[in-house]
Each structure stands twice: as structure tokens, then as C-alpha cells.
Amino acid sequence: MGNYLFEPVHDDFRKTVREFVEAEIIPNVDAWEEAEEFPIELFKRMGELGFLGMQYPEEYGGDDDILAEAVLHEELARCGSAGTAAGIGAHIAIAMPQIKYFGTPEQKERYLVSGIKGESVGALGITEPNTGSDVAAIQTYAVADGDGWIINGSKTFITNGARADWVVLAVKTDKEKGHAGITQFLVDTNTAGFEMTRRIHKLGWRASDTAELAFTDMRVPGDAVLGTVNQGFLQIMRNFAWERLTMSLGAVSGAQFAFDAALAYAKERVAFGKPIFRFQAISHMLADMATEIEAGRNLTYYALKLYKEGGQPFREVAMAKLFTCDMCVRVTDRALQIFGGYGYTEEYPIARALRDARLGPIGGGTSEIMKDIIAKTYA
Ligand SMILES: Cc1cc2nc3c(=O)[nH]c(=O)nc-3n(C[C@H](O)[C@H](O)[C@H](O)COP(=O)(O)OP(=O)(O)OC[C@H]3O[C@@H](n4cnc5c(N)ncnc54)[C@H](O)[C@@H]3O)c2cc1C
Incomplete structure (x- = not known):
């Protein structure tokens, strides 16, 4: 599967990442989930291995190979801790791309180079306590002040928000306008007036830190603007397709992880004198799960192919995100059913897989927003 998309170099890369995940991530994820954060050094380690720069230009230390990053997301999602994958993903797939696309040479030199090495960690701050889906309604506001800006407001649910060195913030610069009044700012988290107000405890994604941020008369220089004033919404949209593709890739891998575990368990667990796999109710459940996973994988690879060819396949990406993220919840839920009572405990990986999967459709x-996007393409 996916042979029409990936090349031998990606197969080699997959093997390398898989070995790394098995040796350096999987043995630690239980402890990281318990601690509600993976060690910050993981960024540095993955930077040393060259894993953080796959999609980035070679001149900044990257590989300029978006498919290699796709492989990385698939393999990370097999680690059994979506939170760990999410922390890495937020840095490489949603925060740094904004700098790749819209940064000045100076911003790229400073933030991309260190980010690719894992020496600095980024986050993307769009969501606010009063608005998430409706990005145009954000209230964090910047006022021009001499050669800089003064920002007031707050953000919530920010992945890496508790530990990031810098955050790409979506901020209103024209209150009268909706989408057309948003500007992106690239802000160091040690700026006076920047405060991480609390860490948020969650149902799943526990190994990633998720934070609420507040900005009080936070003065940033003029060169903290990322891209063009009042073009922030279009800039954010530029990378939505990639963010959603990475979530689809993760959802397919997450579902595969749950399927593999459930299949192995069904062949081992004996009830009424035979392995439960021998009951048609169970084997048909597994057949449904496998079919849904392959459907999701193919839809995702098709959207990825269109994206790789240079388009912005909004419909196909939204379809892939919608289908795979809902599918991952269904598949992990069925996997839990196959594990019976053990599935409901923390002694097997399925309870966490289901908790982690539940974030996908959100x-x-x-x-609901994916359905809106799909419907609009037919209007
Ligand atoms: C663990 C975690 C990590 C996150 N990481 C980040 C991050 O790094 N950066 C960041 O900026 N954000 C992040 N988010 C926020 C996430 O993107 C938002 O939660 C999501 O976009 C939904 O916004 P909301 O929570 O405000 O829900 P709302 O927008 O308030 O929606 C509530 C419900 O109403 C529905 N709804 C809203 N509008 C419509 C409509 N037009 N039609 C039909 N139904 C609608 C929604 O589908 C949902 O079911 C994260 C969230 C979580 C939980």
C-alpha cells in the first residue's frame, strides 16, 4: 500500500524511524504519560538524528522532502502515545511551517535553523477561550506602538504551550474586520507580559503539554510580525491542509496499532474452549476494522498525492481528516471491546489508544467543520 507514492528512500527512512521509535520512545511512553510530558530533550535527540527538518529547505538544515515527514508522522503514531507524537507534530508540522512560508530570511535563520536542530521548540497559538472553530472571532489584539506592537489577550489548548521557546500567534490588528483583520506574530515566550497561566489536564494526549497563555501589555518589536499585516488568516489557511493530513496519517497509524493489538489478543484469548478469533462476531469485527483502516489509508494517500503535486486539495484533505479521525475512534473502540475487561484497564494499550483517538475529530x-468544507466544495 502506498507504493505509488513512496520511493525506496522513504522505505529506508521508515525503517530508521521505526527502529528509533522502538528503541527510544516505546520503552518510555508509560512514564511520560504518567508525568504528563515527554522530556524536552526528545526534540534535541530527534534534531540530532535529522528527523525534525524533513519538509524544510536544505539551506536551513532540512531535507526538502514532504513525503519523508509524512513517513515520520505515520511511524511516530505507532508509539502508543499520541501525545508524544502530537508534541513533535505541533513543532514541525504546524508551528515551523508558518516560518517556512512567511518568515523573513532573518526569522528563518533564527527560528528554523534552531527548530530543525531541536534546540528551540515552537507552538502555534490560534484557539482562544471564547473561540476555536470560528477563527475570525479571536479577540487577542495588537495595537501599533511606535516601531512595535502591544499585544493583550489569551490563548488556550496550545500544544507545547507550557515549554515552547517561541509561539506563532494569531492576533487581531483590525477589530472592525473578521478574517481580514488578523496578523501573525512570532513571539519569544520570555517576552515581558507573556505568561503561561496553566497546564490543562486532558482525557488523552497526556504526554503532550497543553497550555493556556495570557498576554498583558506584551510589547513586541516590528520584526515580530510574521508575513503581512492583516493577511494572517490566509497565512494560517496555507498550512491547514498539511496539519490535517498529518492528523489523518496519525489516525490511520493509530487505528492500525489498535487493530494489530486486538488481532493478536483475539488469537490468544480463549473463551468457551477456543480462541475468541474463532467466533464470527469477533472475526467480523476485525474484518470491518481492517477494511475501514485500508479505506482511510487510501483516502489519506490520495489526498497526500494531490498535496505533494502542489495543489491545495481542500475537499480531499477534509474528507481524509473527517473519515480517518472518526474511523480511528470506531476502530479503537472495537479493539477495546475485543480486549473485554482488560481493554478497560491501563494494563493494556487500548484504553489509552481510545482516549488518544478521541481528540482526532476535535x-x-x-x-463538523470538515463536513462544512466538503459541502462548500459542492455548493
Ligand atoms: C489536546 C488539544 C490540543 C490542541 N492544540 C492546539 C494548538 O496547538 N493550537 C491551537 O491553536 N489550538 C489547539 N487546539 C484547539 C482545537 O483546534 C480546537 O479545540 C478546535 O478547533 C475546536 O474549537 P473549540 O474547542 O473552541 O470548539 P468550538 O469551536 O466552540 O466548537 C464546539 C462544538 O460546536 C461545533 N461547531 C462549531 N462551529 C460549527 C459550525 N459552523 N457548524 C457545525 N458545528 C459547529 C464544533 O464542531 C464542536 O462540536 C487543541 C485542542 C486540544 C483539545
Whole structure:
């Protein structure tokens, strides 16, 4: 599957990442989930291995190979801790791309180079306590002040928000306008007036830190503007397709992880004198799960192919995100059923897989918003 998309170099890369995940991530995820954060050094380690720069230009230390990053997301999602994958993903797939697309040479030199090495960690701050899906309604506001800006407001649910060195913030610069009044700012988290107000405890994604941020008379220089004033919404949209594709890739891998575990368990667990796999109710459940996973994988690879060819396939990406993220919840739920009582405990990986999967239909644009996007393409 996916042979029409990936090349031998990607197969080699997949093997390398898989070995790394098995040796350096999987043995630690239980402890990281318990601690509600993976060690910050993981960024540095992955930077040393060259894993953080796959989609970035070679001149900044990257590989300029978006498919390699796709492989990385698939393999990270097999680690059994979506929170760990999410922390890395927020840095490489949603925060740094904004700098790749819209940064000045100076911003790229400073933030991309260190970000690709894992020496600095980024976050993307769009969502606010009063608005998520409706990005145009954000209230964090910047007023021009001499050669800089003064920002007041807050953000919530920000992945890496508790530990990031810098955050790409969506901020209103024209209150009278909706989408057309948003500007992106690239802000160091040690700026006076920047405060991480609390860490948020969650149902799943526990190994990633998720934070609420507040900005009080936070003065930033003029060169903190990322891209063009009042073009922030269009800039954010530029990377939505990639963010959603990475979530689809993760959802397919997450579902595969749950399927593999459930299949192995069904062949081992004996009830009424035979492995439960021998009951048609169970084997048909597994057949449905496998079919849904392959459907999701193919839809995702098709959208990825269109994206790689240079388009912005909004419909196909929204379809892939909608289908795979909902599918991952269904598949992990069925996997839990196959594990019976053990599935409901923390002694097997399925309870966490289901908790982690539940974020998919919410984060990066909800399933309802994906349906809106798909419907609009037919209007
Ligand atoms: C663990 C986690 C990590 C996150 N990481 C980040 C991050 O790094 N950066 C960031 O900026 N955000 C992040 N988010 C926020 C996430 O993107 C939002 O939660 C998501 O976009 C939904 O916004 P909301 O929570 O405000 O829900 P709302 O927009 O308030 O929606 C509530 C419900 O109403 C529905 N709804 C809203 N509008 C419509 C409509 N037009 N039609 C039909 N139904 C509608 C939604 O689908 C949903 O079911 C994260 C969230 C979580 C939980």
C-alpha cells in the first residue's frame, strides 16, 4: 500500500524511524504519560538524528522532502502515545511551517535553523477561550506602538504551550474586520507580559503539554510580525491542509496499532474452549476494522498525492481528516471491546489508544467543520 507514492528512500527512512521509535520512545511512553510530558530533550535527540527538518529547505538544515515527514508522522503514531507524537507534530508540522512560508530570511535563520536542530521548540497559538472553530472571532489584539506592537489577550489548548521557546500567534490588528483583520506574530515566550497561566489536564494526549497563555501589555518589536499585516488568516489557511493530513496519517497509524493489538489478543484469548478469533462476531469485527483502516489509508494517500503535486486539495484533505479521525475512534473502540475487561484497564494499550483517538475529530478543525468544507466544495 502506498507504493505509488513512496520511493525506496522513504522505505529506508521508515525503517530508521521505526527502529528509533522502538528503541527510544516505546520503552518510555508509560512514564511520560504518567508525568504528563515527554522530556524536552526528545526534540534535541530527534534534531540530532535529522528527523525534525524533513519538509524544510536544505539551506536551513532540512531535507526538502514532504513525503519523508509524512513517513515520520505515520511511524511516530505507532508509539502508543499520541501525545508524544502530537508534541513533535505541533513543532514541525504546524508551528515551523508558518516560518517556512512567511518568515523573513532573518526569522528563518533564527527560528528554523534552531527548530530543525531541536534546540528551540515552537507552538502555534490560534484557539482562544471564547473561540476555536470560528477563527475570525479571536479577540487577542495588537495595537501599533511606535516601531512595535502591544499585544493583550489569551490563548488556550496550545500544544507545547507550557515549554515552547517561541509561539506563532494569531492576533487581531483590525477589530472592525473578521478574517481580514488578523496578523501573525512570532513571539519569544520570555517576552515581558507573556505568561503561561496553566497546564490543562486532558482525557488523552497526556504526554503532550497543553497550555493556556495570557498576554498583558506584551510589547513586541516590528520584526515580530510574521508575513503581512492583516493577511494572517490566509497565512494560517496555507498550512491547514498539511496539519490535517498529518492528523489523518496519525489516525490511520493509530487505528492500525489498535487493530494489530486486538488481532493478536483475539488469537490468544480463549473463551468457551477456543480462541475468541474463532467466533464470527469477533472475526467480523476485525474484518470491518481492517477494511475501514485500508479505506482511510487510501483516502489519506490520495489526498497526500494531490498535496505533494502542489495543489491545495481542500475537499480531499477534509474528507481524509473527517473519515480517518472518526474511523480511528470506531476502530479503537472495537479493539477495546475485543480486549473485554482488560481493554478497560491501563494494563493494556487500548484504553489509552481510545482516549488518544478521541481528540482526532476535535483538533485541527472538528468533524463538523470538515463536513462544512466538503459541502462548500459542492455548493
Ligand atoms: C489536546 C488539544 C490540543 C490542541 N492544540 C492546539 C494548538 O496547538 N493550537 C491551537 O491553536 N489550538 C489547539 N487546539 C484547539 C482545537 O483546534 C480546537 O479545540 C478546535 O478547533 C475546536 O474549537 P473549540 O474547542 O473552541 O470548539 P468550538 O469551536 O466552540 O466548537 C464546539 C462544538 O460546536 C461545533 N461547531 C462549531 N462551529 C460549527 C459550525 N459552523 N457548524 C457545525 N458545528 C459547529 C464544533 O464542531 C464542536 O462540536 C487543541 C485542542 C486540544 C483539545
